[in-house]
Amino acid sequence: MALADTLHDFSAMALATVALALLLVFLITRFSSNQKRSSEYLPLPVVPGLPLIGNLLQLKEKKPHLTFTKWADRYGPVYSIRTGASSMVVLNSTDVVKEAMVTRFSSISTRKLSNALKILTSDKCMVATSDYNEFHKMVKRYILTGMLGANAQALGIDVESSIYVEGLGTRLSREEIFDVLVMEPMVGAIEVDWRDFFPYLRWVPNKSVEMKIQRMDMRREAVIQALFREHKKQITSGEEIEYCYLSFLLSEAKTLTEKQLKMLIWETIIEASDTTLVVTEWAMYELAKNPAPQNFLYQEIKKVCGLDKIREEHLSQLPYLGAVFHETMRRHSPVPVIPLRYAHEDTQLGGYHIPAGSEIAINLYACNMDKKQWDDPEEWKPERFLDSKYDPMDLYKTMAFGGGKRVCAGSLQAMLISCTAIGRFIQEFEWKLKEGEEANVRTVSLTNRKLHPMQAIIKPRV
Numbered sequence: 001m002a003l004a005d006t007l008h009d010f011s012a013m014a015l016a017t018v019a020l021a022l023l024l025v026f027l028i029t030r031f032s033s034n035q036k037r038s039s040e041y042l043p044l045p046v047v048p049g050l051p052l053i054g055n056l057l058q059l060k061e062k063k064p065h066l067t068f069t070k071w072a073d074r075y076g077p078v079y080s081i082r083t084g085a086s087s088m089v090v091l092n093s094t095d096v097v098k099e100a101m102v103t104r105f106s107s108i109s110t111r112k113l114s115n116a117l118k119i120l121t122s123d124k125c126m127v128a129t130s131d132y133n134e135f136h137k138m139v140k141r142y143i144l145t146g147m148l149g150a151n152a153q154a155l156g157i158d159v160e161s162s163i164y165v166e167g168l169g170t171r172l173s174r175e176e177i178f179d180v181l182v183m184e185p186m187v188g189a190i191e192v193d194w195r196d197f198f199p200y201l202r203w204v205p206n207k208s209v210e211m212k213i214q215r216m217d218m219r220r221e222a223v224i225q226a227l228f229r230e231h232k233k234q235i236t237s238g239e240e241i242e243y244c245y246l247s248f249l250l251s252e253a254k255t256l257t258e259k260q261l262k263m264l265i266w267e268t269i270i271e272a273s274d275t276t277l278v279v280t281e282w283a284m285y286e287l288a289k290n291p292a293p294q295n296f297l298y299q300e301i302k303k304v305c306g307l308d309k310i311r312e313e314h315l316s317q318l319p320y321l322g323a324v325f326h327e328t329m330r331r332h333s334p335v336p337v338i339p340l341r342y343a344h345e346d347t348q349l350g351g352y353h354i355p356a357g358s359e360i361a362i363n364l365y366a367c368n369m370d371k372k373q374w375d376d377p378e379e380w381k382p383e384r385f386l387d388s389k390y391d392p393m394d395l396y397k398t399m400a401f402g403g404g405k406r407v408c409a410g411s412l413q414a415m416l417i418s419c420t421a422i423g424r425f426i427q428e429f430e431w432k433l434k435e436g437e438e439a440n441v442r443t444v445s446l447t448n449r450k451l452h453p454m455q456a457i458i459k460p461r462v
């Protein structure tokens with residue numbers, strides 16, 4: 001009996017041992033295969049930061065592109081930082097950026113928005129901030145068919161002096177409308193609410209940032225509403241209305257909600273005006289500062305256009321004007337750090353393992369200032385885009401329009417508007433910076449806008 005018991009115990013124990021051994025083998029193989037998997041990659045360099053807040057204090061100046069570039073010198077083209085509770089991978093070279101935008105696109109196609117951007121974009125209800133999904137594809141298609149072309153416009157009406165905005169109970173002038181639709185949201189877009197970084201502290205009542213942004217959102221919606229009303233008024237009055245994106249959407253996109261419609265119209269307005277304005281201003285700054293390129297451009301325009309005013313049809317014969325545009329996009333990237341993308345699954349970049357859940361920051365500024373890619377990157381030299389080694393149509397070159405499947409839908413439009421404006425300015429006037437303006441290069445807002453608008457002395461050409 002005792003023996004039988006012992007035997008029984010023994011066999012039970014043996015069984016248990018075998019089971020344990022199997023479990024161990026299983027764990028070891030799993031563990032070592034895991035080991036192997038992550039050891040195929042180099043460990044991602046990490047910028048040391050403080051416990052809990054990580055590297056946040058080091059970023060408080062709201063000029064992340066400069067801080068990111070400084071870190072790259074020490075930690076290389078791909079490294080990781082911590083912003084409160086989340087980790088962010090920063091990319092500082094063209095190779096890895098292209099890898100992220102094109103090769104690894106399927107793992108990094110979404111965005112994670114700050115509180116401010118979530119409100120301002122009605123939670124991704126725009127092409128630029130939406131995830132790469134059916135909505136994104138549909139709306140991008142609408143923009144490409146309904147919005148582009150030489151005479152495209154968002155609304156078929158022009159605000160001559162002012163309109164009555166019912167939601168605000170007051171009349172707003174053109175300039176005020178521009179402020180509400182473009183300037184305010186662009187500054188709001190880089191508002192930082194510390195709760196962005198500590199989602200687990202979201203319950204702490206500090207709504208000051210949120211309320212400021214919500215107020216912007218409310219004002220913007222009221223203005224768009226008023227513009228829609230003007231549009232409808234003109235149609236019901238039987239007046240001829242010019243072809244526009246709103247009419248296109250009203251007839252083609254019947255599934256859109258009122259809110260979506262407002263957002264999409266607003267998107268075309270803000271995206272076509274802000275970045276285009278920023279890049280045009282920087283181009284004029286550089287031309288006014290550099291008389292030789294200015295004169296060269298003037299001569300080119302004079303030769304091609306003669307006494308005619310420059311028009312979009314002339315642009316293809318004005319390579320130097322194109323070069324001025326591209327060089328300005330490079331030297332003064334209107335979007336120095338591309339709005340964060342998000343890795344929704346494990347992936348890799350530059351040979352490093354990138355865990356799911358990382359935010360990805362693309363430092364375009366660094367790519368465009370890279371000495372390995374550009375000679376004297378600090379210099380503004382349009383000629384570099386005339387050199388046969390650069391293809392002027394290669395929008396990837398400065399990546400100023402993004403790249404891959406998320407490439408900016410309005411790139412051609414932006415180029416047409418900006419180049420025509422620069423060309424006209426140069427055709428009509430000779431430009432010189434006002435004294436002390438050269439050093440005036442500080443910027444503000446998401447899009448590298450000049451903090452102090454450029455001041456120049458202009459002389460009519462005759």
Ligand SMILES: *[C@@H]1O[C@H](CO)[C@@H](O)[C@H](O)[C@H]1NC(C)=O
Nearest residue numbers: 192193194195206207208209
């Ligand atoms: C709320 O947050 C903003 C910015 O994050 C900060 O400036 C402000 O002082 C905070 N208010 C309180 C009461 O903590």
Ligand SMILES: *[C@@H]1O[C@H](CO)[C@@H](O)[C@H](O)[C@H]1NC(C)=O
Nearest residue numbers: 072076077092093366369370
């Ligand atoms: C990061 O960008 C800066 C500016 O372009 C450049 O000087 C530096 O070499 C880059 N660092 C790496 C590791 O690529």
